[in-house]
Amino acid sequence: MKKLIGYVFLVLSFLVWAVIATLPFMDISASEMATATTVLVISGEVLFLLAIALLGKEAWLKIKAIFISKQ
Numbered sequence: 001m002k003k004l005i006g007y008v009f010l011v012l013s014f015l016v017w018a019v020i021a022t023l024p025f026m027d028i029s030a031s032e033m034a035t036a037t038t039v040l041v042i043s044g045e046v047l048f049l050l051a052i053a054l055l056g057k058e059a060w061l062k063i064k065a066i067f068i069s070k071q
Helices: 002-025 030-055 057-069
Strands: none
Touching: 002 030, 030 057
């Protein structure tokens, strides 16, 4: 169950970043966009950290290897 919740949090953290990319196309004011971006960045980071904590060291090493190999 712990791993399942970790994977859900991981997917949600990436979805939050996708929502941030769509903010400029929404009909909201600049201050609302700044507030939404701040809230979404913080929540995305928290979800990612929770996912890593729940998935464990092996998952963190796999994720890290994916991004390191792309350089």
